[in-house]
Amino acid sequence: MNSEELYSEIKSKGSFLCIGLDTEMDRIPEHLKDHEFPLFEFNRSIIDATHDLAVAYKPNIAFYECQGAGGWLQLEKTIEYIRVNYPRIFIIADAKRGDIGNTSRKYAETFFGRLNCDAVTVAPYMGSDSVQPFLGYEGKWVILLALTSNKGADDFQYLRTGGHEHLFESVLVRSKDWGNAENMMYVVGATRASMLVKVREVVPHHFLLIPGVGAQGGELADVVKYGMNEKCGLLVNSSRAIIYADSSDRFADVARDKAKEIQGEMKRLI
Numbered sequence: 260m261n262s263e264e265l266y267s268e269i270k271s272k273g274s275f276l277c278i279g280l281d282t283e284m285d286r287i288p289e290h291l292k293d294h295e296f297p298l299f300e301f302n303r304s305i306i307d308a309t310h311d312l313a314v315a316y317k318p319n320i321a322f323y324e325c326q327g328a329g330g331w332l333q334l335e336k337t338i339e340y341i342r343v344n345y346p347r348i349f350i351i352a353d354a355k356r357g358d359i360g361n362t363s364r365k366y367a368e369t370f371f372g373r374l375n376c377d378a379v380t381v382a383p384y385m386g387s388d389s390v391q392p393f394l395g396y397e398g399k400w401v402i403l404l405a406l407t408s409n410k411g412a413d414d415f416q417y418l419r420t421g422g423h424e425h426l427f428e429s430v431l432v433r434s435k436d437w438g439n440a441e442n443m444m445y446v447v448g449a450t451r452a453s454m455l456v457k458v459r460e461v462v463p464h465h466f467l468l469i470p471g472v473g474a475q476g477g478e479l480a481d482v483v484k485y486g487m488n489e490k491c492g493l494l495v496n497s498s499r500a501i502i503y504a505d506s507s508d509r510f511a512d513v514a515r516d517k518a519k520e521i522q523g524e525m526k527r528l529i
Contacts (some may be wrong), residue, residue: 260349260377260398262441262466266490268314268347273526275491276518277315277351277468278305279498280337282322288506298323299333301510303340305502308511312522315349315494316341317468338374349494350376351402351468357382357389364392371396378402380446380468383430387437394438400466401443405430405458408448408471427454431461440464447486449495452478455485463488470496472521479521483528491529497521 269275280302284292287301294300306316323334341348356366356379370379371393378400381390393401406416406427416427424432431445440462447458449471458467469482472495479495486493501521505513 262490264347265314265349265466268349269491269529272311272314272522273529274312274314274522275493275495275525275529276313276522277317277349277494277496278309278313278501278518279353279470279496280305280316280318280322280502281498282318282502284326286503286506288508288510290508296329296333296336298326298330299336299340301502302333302337304511305514306337306341306345308515309501309518310345310348312515312518313348315351315496317351317353317496317498319498320352320354335374338376342375349378351494352376352379355380355382355404356393357385359385360388360392363389367393367396371399378444380404383434387434390434390437394442399442401438402468403430403434403443403445405445406447406451406454408450412448412451425457428457428461431458435462435465440466444468444494446470449478449482452481452485455482459486459488464492466492466494468494468496470498472497472500479524480528487528495521495525 282298282301291297291300318334318337323330338350341350352370370376380402381393383403418426420426420429444466446468447455449469467486472479482495501514501517504517
């Protein structure tokens with residue numbers, strides 16, 4: 260999926276919502292736990308209820324890997340379900356990979372070749388040779404960690420570098436030459452919304468994946484104020500606030516209500 264196709268989907272739905280599928284066995288409704296594939300059944304219900312409101316889904320790989328082979332199978336089933344039933348949805352593997360070149364090539368093969376995701380989140384710490392293998396797949400995207408929403412982001416991301424920039428700014432400056440606005444996005448946390456001004460000074464045309472809206476306290480209006488560009492340029496993620504809004508038999512309907520609330524605000528802000 261290229262940027263124009265993604266933007267077209269944003270316009271047609273009046274939404275730039277990404278729903279995170281951070282699916283935990285302990286948190287899904289009890290009546291699903293007897294299914295052969297309970298994580299998949301939960302995901303399928305959420306997807307069916309919200310597909311017309313979201314432009315992207317973001318399964319967090321850790322929640323599937325921890326279940327062993329069965330968890331990985333349910334991840335594959337989830338991605339295949341989206342591909343078959345809602346082929347215009349953008350699929351992000353939230354894997355935060357990044358290693359020496361030959362290892363990154365295998366990670367890229369996993370998420371792009373085997374799973375057929377549209378994008379994968381990648382850590383930039385090891386530099387360009389750890390990122391380039393992901394950029395070799397036409398129509399696929401790297402989403403590079405730039406400025407995250409967790410408290411520990413202060414440990415490194417705001418350190419001053421030799422050029423008197425913050426480290427996250429140095430990451431943006433250096434990495435924007437590795438790819439372009441058609442194959443690279445950046446993660447910028449919603450709880451750091453005012454920093455989006457600095458981000459946009461460096462990468463005005465790239466899409467940004469914004470986590471932290473909802474359970475982590477980020478404000479959608481601030482994200483739009485500081486981060487939206489002429490073609491929206493935003494994918495705003497909400498996970499727990501949507502998928503765990505209810506634990507009864509009506510969990511999918513309540514998730515839809517929560518997603519509709521966010522989508523309605525997005526439509527007004529676009």
